[in-house]
Amino acid sequence: MGYVETLEPGTFTLADLDTLPDDGMRYELVDGVLLVTPAPLPIHQTAALELAIRLRAACPVEHKVFIAPLDFQPTPQRSxxxxxxxxxxADVGPKAIEKPLLLAVEILSPATRSKDLVLKRRLYEEAGVTSYWIFDPAKEELTVLELAGGTYEQRAVVTGKETFDAELPFPVRIVPADLVD
Structure with missing residues (x-):
């Protein structure tokens, strides 16, 4: 199952997001279109948590690491x-983050694969997100994209027990196989 678009395109607003139930679904907004994704699978949650733990351990004090759900609202039409x-x-607001992220990570799943590889890549690029990491837990594969001249360039693809020594958003070593262990 892919993500589901509801309502008339272009009619949903950030204010409407506040009225949605806390039902385990993930609600995102792209130019007035509500995207609804089911709750993630255990392998997805394991990878997200393990990655967040590694990032948090290396995170300098002037930065913050978060896991979903937390809204990144780069425009009044997008969440x-x-x-x-x-x-x-300094960019953490009371309800959301509006300034460009230093890093956005998406963990691929059958429900989000095309959205993460195409739509979110474009949206993060347009929003000026410095680094975009895509992790495929089924393949134990991490793809690292970094913004250069307003466009993402592939910096690395590492698989299994290979190591990725990130420089952005700060130095941290990531081994894909360790994220699903």
Whole structure:
């Protein structure tokens, strides 16, 4: 099952998001279109948590690491919830983060694969998110994209027990196989 679009395109607002139930579904907004994704599977949650733990351990004090659900609202028409994100501590608002993220991470699942690989990649790129990591737990594969001149360039693809020594958003070592263990 892919993500579900509801209501008339272009009619949903950020204010409407506040009226939705806390029912385990993930609600995101893209230019007036509500995207609804089912609750993640255990392997997805394991990968998100393990990655967040590693990022948090290396995180400098001026940054913050969060896991979903937390809204990133780069425009008044968009509200996204990366699985894991890193931002500047000073950019954390009372309800959401509006300034460009230092890192957005999406964990692929059957329900989110096309949204994460195409739509969210474009939206994060347009929003000026410095780094976008895509992790496929089934393949134990991490794809790292970094913004260069307003466009994402692939920095690395690491699989299994290979190591990725990130420089952005800060130095941290990631081994894909360890994220699903």
């Amino acid at each position: 996204l919830q990366p699985d894991v994100l890193v931002c500047r501590r």
